[in-house]
Amino acid sequence: ATDKSSKMLKYKCSGCVAVRKLLNSRNFSKLLQSCTYQCDYHKVIMEAEDKYKSELRKALICDKEILLTPRRRRQLSKVS
């Protein structure tokens, strides 16, 4: 297994080579996304995280809609 991931790092991307002074927890995923080439290691992690984030985003929107519904209904009844 160890072999596999070191092979995957044979080609490095900006997620691999960016110096720490320029990257932190706040800009790392954007840096990775903006770069045209991602190594296999970062690509796999990024794709998995992106999928997870979009699921969370969807869940969040659903929650909000449930929360908003009574108020929206009230507003609508005020208007009419």
Place this chain on the structure above:
Amino acid sequence: MFQGQRGWFCRSVSQDLRQFWGRKMAGQGACARVSPEALLPHRGWGRLPCSALTRALASTVDEGGAISDAQAADFLFSCDASHPDTLRLYHSTEYIEDNATVFHAYYLSAVANTERKNSVALGHFVLPPACLQKEIRRKIGSFIWEQDENFPIQKHGRI
């Protein structure tokens, strides 16, 4: 090395690694005071050659970083993606909006264990949510922070 930078630490990160990073931010009391969480047992600490690591860290002064809360932090460190502290981050809007990458705190031990401190790639220590790790492992083999050769200890310890 970490001067002027703020780090947040999950309670899964050992006290050694926090001390290596730096101190609690001024105003929060004396830095030498032991926080209650330091007394808790550390989780996610099993895989590393512990004795060598502790030895290497014991001789190191702190590297000048500051410890802050998650919102103010530039760097988010954890040793356990399923720890409640870290889970809270993964469920935050900051994370969803790509503004909060969690790094494995073994980055710090990798830095502590090499002379070329700036050569350790922080980007290799991304810690994804626990529920994704199995799937990722299937594709990449193992995470870089799971591999012992990233923690060379021959220079200081081991004798």
